[in-house]
Amino acid sequence: MTTTEPFVISGTVQKQAWEDGIMPPVENLGGGLWSIPVPMPQSSLRYVIVYALELTDGVAIIDAGWDTDAAWAALNAGLGTAGYQMADVKAALITHIHPDHYGLAGRVREASGAWIALHPADAAALSQRYVDMDDLFVKMRAHLADCGVPPETTDDMRGASMGVRPFVSFAEPDVLLEDGDSPDTPGWDLRAIWTPGHSPGHLCFYAPERKLLMSGDHVLPRITPNISFHPQQSASPLADFIESLAKVALLETDEVLPAHEYRFRGLAARVTQLRDHHEERFGEILATVSARPGCTAWEVATTLTWSRPWDQIESWMRRAALGETLAHMMVLETRGQLRREGRSPERWETTGR
Numbered sequence: 001m002t003t004t005e006p007f008v009i010s011g012t013v014q015k016q017a018w019e020d021g022i023m024p025p026v027e028n029l030g031g032g033l034w035s036i037p038v039p040m041p042q043s044s045l046r047y048v049i050v051y052a053l054e055l056t057d058g059v060a061i062i063d064a065g066w067d068t069d070a071a072w073a074a075l076n077a078g079l080g081t082a083g084y085q086m087a088d089v090k091a092a093l094i095t096h097i098h099p100d101h102y103g104l105a106g107r108v109r110e111a112s113g114a115w116i117a118l119h120p121a122d123a124a125a126l127s128q129r130y131v132d133m134d135d136l137f138v139k140m141r142a143h144l145a146d147c148g149v150p151p152e153t154t155d156d157m158r159g160a161s162m163g164v165r166p167f168v169s170f171a172e173p174d175v176l177l178e179d180g181d182s183p184d185t186p187g188w189d190l191r192a193i194w195t196p197g198h199s200p201g202h203l204c205f206y207a208p209e210r211k212l213l214m215s216g217d218h219v220l221p222r223i224t225p226n227i228s229f230h231p232q233q234s235a236s237p238l239a240d241f242i243e244s245l246a247k248v249a250l251l252e253t254d255e256v257l258p259a260h261e262y263r264f265r266g267l268a269a270r271v272t273q274l275r276d277h278h279e280e281r282f283g284e285i286l287a288t289v290s291a292r293p294g295c296t297a298w299e300v301a302t303t304l305t306w307s308r309p310w311d312q313i314e315s316w317m318r319r320a321a322l323g324e325t326l327a328h329m330m331v332l333e334t335r336g337q338l339r340r341e342g343r344s345p346e347r348w349e350t351t352g353r
Contacts, residue, residue, distance in 0.1 A: 007270050010255055011263030026081040036078030038065030040100050045260050048100045051214055052082050056186040059084045060091040062205055062214050063259055064104035066167040089114040095216030096199040097122045099167045106171030115174035122201030123173050125232045130170050139231035148296025148345035157319045197241025198225045200234045211254035221264040224277050228323025238327035245271045285328050293349040301325040
């Protein structure tokens with residue numbers, strides 16, 4: 001069942017804390033559900049929200065945070081506020097393998113014996129992303145060359161994300177959750193919803209009886225998640241994301257609990273906002289390529305509207321912006337509105353459709 005409920009911020013305490021530039025408090029959301037903010041270093045998002053679900057035999061967490069001492073302390077303190085200790089954690093349900101969600105999972109398991117759950121698509125990328133990275137570096141260099149990144153910039157961008165590697169305690173998952181699976185969380189009727197886009201194996205967790213969606217990074221209240229094409233992504237991550245948005249919009253949901261920022265109501269309305277944003281981006285990219293036939297994805301990215309001027313964007317964020325630009329261009333290619341030719345770099349032009 002869909003809803004016409006307008007988009008409304010329900011996490012008003014979280015929203016006020018965001019505006020004040022401070023960490024929000026741990027919150028008891030009722031029904032055995034807790035919201036625990038865990039700080040993130042070197043990020044404008046400032047924190048990731050870990051959700052603690054009271055079970056009949058302990059507690060489960062959705063996401064874990066970065067592997068830093070400050071994050072570990074905040075997670076332990078938040079569990080303590082809820083009346084639990086780390087030893088009580090039975091399960092760590094991880095929405096996706098980015099460091100701010102997966103980073104502490106291994107440390108949680110080591111301290112508590114909890115099992116870790118991931119979608120198979122993200123689990124398959126773990127080792128190459130965090131352990132044996134040589135092949136990924138080779139693929140990334142070729143990818144950046146295809147995008148037209150200047151040679152003097154390639155080396156810096158190729159390893160740009162390695163700065164967050166120390167914030168991950170590597171751990172293989174114990175449980176793989178496919179779309180529609182119900183994890184073993186006694187006292188909670190949970191369903192894993194596969195929502196690829198932000199990562200190939202991104203999961204949301206839906207509680208149908210309570211009409212709650214723990215949306216991870218799939219649907220956020222203020223910003224659009226980064227949807228990038230890169231060597232560890234699916235064939236068309238933005239197409240996957242748009243399809244995943246339509247999928248969650250059909251869920252009967254009273255409230256959405258995202259991994260960043262603040263809770264909200266009106267999921268279908270927010271999905272519409274996100275889809276509209278991407279359509280606007282498609283238009284901007286078409287206009288850019290039309291004015292510069294034969295341009296590269298890098299050249300397009302440098303001319304688009306971002307949250308700050310291009311020369312103020314750090315290297316790893318430039319790589320994310322480039323991947324996001326290319327993801328849009330690939331959808332436009334599928335729609336028959338753009339075409340590309342050549343390699344190292346690929347050059348793009350409009351088709352006139």
